Amino acid sequence: MTATLGRLNHVGVATPSIAKSVETYRLLLGATAIGEPFDLPAQGVKVCFIDAPNTQIELIEPYDESSPIAGFLRKNPAGGQHHVCFEVADISAAVADLKAKGATVLGEPRIGAHGTPIVFVHPKDFGGMLVELMETPGDTGAH
Amino acid sequence: MTATLGRLNHVGVATPSIAKSVETYRLLLGATAIGEPFDLPAQGVKVCFIDAPNTQIELIEPYDESSPIAGFLRKNPAGGQHHVCFEVADISAAVADLKAKGATVLGEPRIGAHGTPIVFVHPKDFGGMLVELMETPGDTGAH
Numbered sequence: 001m002t003a004t005l006g007r008l009n010h011v012g013v014a015t016p017s018i019a020k021s022v023e024t025y026r027l028l029l030g031a032t033a034i035g036e037p038f039d040l041p042a043q044g045v046k047v048c049f050i051d052a053p054n055t056q057i058e059l060i061e062p063y064d065e066s067s068p069i070a071g072f073l074r075k076n077p078a079g080g081q082h083h084v085c086f087e088v089a090d091i092s093a094a095v096a097d098l099k100a101k102g103a104t105v106l107g108e109p110r111i112g113a114h115g116t117p118i119v120f121v122h123p124k125d126f127g128g129m130l131v132e133l134m135e136t137p138g139d140t141g142a143h
Numbered sequence: 144m145t146a147t148l149g150r151l152n153h154v155g156v157a158t159p160s161i162a163k164s165v166e167t168y169r170l171l172l173g174a175t176a177i178g179e180p181f182d183l184p185a186q187g188v189k190v191c192f193i194d195a196p197n198t199q200i201e202l203i204e205p206y207d208e209s210s211p212i213a214g215f216l217r218k219n220p221a222g223g224q225h226h227v228c229f230e231v232a233d234i235s236a237a238v239a240d241l242k243a244k245g246a247t248v249l250g251e252p253r254i255g256a257h258g259t260p261i262v263f264v265h266p267k268d269f270g271g272m273l274v275e276l277m278e279t280p281g282d283t284g285a286h
Contacts, residue, residue, distance in 0.1 A: 005174040007197040011154060011227055015270050024269060028246055029229060031148040052229065053150040054197045078271035081224035084154055086172060086195065103171055126167060127158045128221035 006087035009114070009134050010049065010056040014072045015079040018048045018061045025050050025057070037061075040113060045069050047113050058085070058113065083120070085132035091117040094133050098125075109135075149230035152257070152277050153192065153199040157215045158222040161191045161204045168193050168200070180204075183256060188212050190256050201228070201256065226263070228275035234260040237276050241268075252278075 015021040018037050025031035033051035037059075040047060044067035050057040060082060062070040072082060088094040091109045098105050104122035112118030116135040123130045158164040161180050168174035176194035180202075183190060187210035191202040203225060205213040215225060231237040234252045241248055247265035255261030259278040266273045 005168065005172045005176075005193070005195055008151070008154070008195045011151070011224075013270065013272055021270050025148065028241060028244060028264075028268065029148045029274075033148075050148070052148055055151045057227075076271055078267065080266070080271035081154075081227065084200075084224065098171060101171060121171075123223070124221065125171065127156065127164050128219055128223035129156055131172075 006089070006136065008055050009085040009087050009137075010058040011081065012058045012060055012083040012085060012130075012132065013079065014060050014069050014076065014082040016061065016073055016077065018046060018059045021059050021079070022048060022050070038113075039063060042110070043068075043112075049113070083130035083132050085118070085134050087136040088133045089136060091119060091133060091135040095119055149232070149279065151198050152228040152230050152280075153201040154224065155201045155203055155226040155228060155273075155275065156222065157203050157212050157219065157225040159204065159216055159220070161189060161202045164202050164222070165191060165193070181256075182206060185253070186211075186255075192256070226273035226275050228261070228277050230279040231276045232279060234262060234276060234278040238262055 022034055031050050035049040037046055037048035041063055044063045046061045046063055048059040060069050095105050098121060103125040106120040106122060109117035109119045112134055114137040116137050118132055118134045121131045165177055174193050178192040180189055180191035184206055187206045189204045189206055193200040203212050238248050241264060246268040249263040249265060252260035252262045255277055257280040259280050261275055261277045264274045
C-alpha cells in the first residue's frame with residue numbers, strides 16, 4: 001500500500017517558554033484560538049496548540065532536562081521549527097510502507113498529543129526535516 | 144488595527160536539490176500534487192510547491208551561491224525547515240502593526256512566489272522561527 005500525502009496536522013515549534021511564545025503569537029499575529037498547555041511526561045515535553053484557520057502550531061517546551069527538546073534548545077537557545085506532522089489514515093500501514101522503502105522509523109507508534117498513534121521518521125530520510133506521522137484524529141483540532 | 148492569525152500558506156523547506164526532495168515526498172509520503180519548479184532570481188531561489196490537502200510545502204533551492212538559502216545549506220547541508228508563511232489580509236497594515244509593536248520587519252514587501260506581496264519578520268521576534276507574511280492570494284494554492 002502506498003500512502004497519500006495527508007493534511008499537515010501541525011508544525012512543531014520548540015520554545016524555552018510556552019507562556020512567552022503564546023504572548024508573541026497573540027501580540028504579533030493576532031492568535032486567539034490558543035489551547036491550554038498540558039504535559040506529555042512520557043515524551044518529555046509540555047505542549048500547547050495554537051489554531052490557524054487550516055492547521056495548528058504545536059509549541060513544545062522541555063518537561064525536564066532529560067527531554068529530547070532540551071537538546072534541541074541547547075543548540076537553538078531561542079527555539080525554532082522542530083518538526084512537521086502529516087496525518088495518515090493507518091499508522092501501522094504507513095510504518096510498514098516506510099520500512100519497506102528503507103526509511104528509518106524511530107521506535108514504535110505511541111499515543112500522541114491528539115490521542116491517536118504517532119511516530120517519527122529520521123530527518124536523514126526527509127532532507128534534514130524531522131517528520132511526525134499521526135493517525136488522523138476524529139477531531140482534527142483546526143476548524 | 145490588530146491582525147488575526149491567518150491560514151498557514153506553506154512551510155518553507157530548504158533543500159540542496161528540489162528534484163531529489165520531490166522524489167522523497169512522492170516515494171515516502173505519496174505526494175501527487177507537485178507543481179513545476181520555477182526560478183525566483185530576484186530572491187535568489189528556485190521553488191517548487193507540493194500540495195497537502197490543507198496547505199503546501201515550498202521546496203527552496205539556491206539559485207546561485209549568493210542565495211540566502213546557500214548560507215542556510217552551508218549550516219544544514221542536508222536541508223531542513225526554513226520558514227513558515229502565514230496569510231494576512233493586508234500586508235501594509237500588517238507591516239505597520241508589527242513595526243508599531245517593535246518587531247523587525249526585513250525590508251519592504253515584494254512580490255512572492257504566489258504573485259502577492261510578501262515580507263519576512265526576523266526570527267528573533269518569533270522564538271528563533273523565520274516568519275513570512277503573505278497577502279492572501281486569490282487562489283490559495285491548496286484546495
